[in-house]
Amino acid sequence: EDQVTQSPEALRLQEGESSSLNCSYTVSGLRGLFWYRQDPGKGPEFLFTLYSAGEEKEKERLKATLTKKESFLHITAPKPEDSATYLCAVHLPRGFQKLVFGTGTRLLVSP
Amino acid sequence: GAVVSQHPSRVICKSGTSVKIECRSLDFQATTMFWYRQFPKQSLMLMATSNEGSKATYEQGVEKDKFLINHASLTLSTLTVTSAHPEDSSFYICSAWGTSVTDTQYFGPGTRLTVL
Secondary structure, three states: OOOEEEEEEEEEEOOOEEEEEEEEEOOOOEEEEEEEEOOOOOOOEEEEEEOOOEEEEEEEEEEEOOOOEEEEEEEOOOOHHEEEEEEEEEEEEOOOEEEEEEEOOOEEOOO | OOOEEEEOOOOEEEEOEEEEEEEEOOOOOOOOOEEEEEEOOOOOOEEEEEEEEOOOEEEEOOOOEEEEEEEEEEEEEEEEEOOOOOOOOOEEEEEEHHHHHHHHEEEEEEEEEEEE
């Protein structure tokens, strides 16, 4: 069964305290792994797409990496405005381009 | 970037009435759109896949007759919640995977439905 698991469920950081969020998956024939940011009461905002093991992408304080079994979202020197829920999703190799989402990590960055 | 809009952003209705939510891709064509439901502090649950010009594909456990989906054009999909009840209250989000953008699904801002 295709599964996506994110950890931790919630994370509280001090401003400037770097950390990583994890997304592990069990999908055969991964077509892509996506990271989104979601603010309360809003739709998810696209961050990154990763396609193959070893791939890395960066945007400001965020860096996403991918292995054959998991992806990490590294947050370097976070600021309070980075507080949000971070969702990862995998693109299945079949079935109308569906994405399977993890349960998310709620990040709170305190000043 | 690709923009997806939803209307309305918030709706309150009485139990037993029907509510229609629109999802539009503003700057690209979307042959496939998706409808999700999200409960507080939970992740997105895919309800159905909407295909332009054909019937929607519903996920297991989603009532087709209750959640009517129409994808009449390459830029518009609608979700109608029929005979809404309080348990249908939720945050509904649509997304689109277009023919002119690559790499991801782009999401609308969501619609908060409250059924009294």
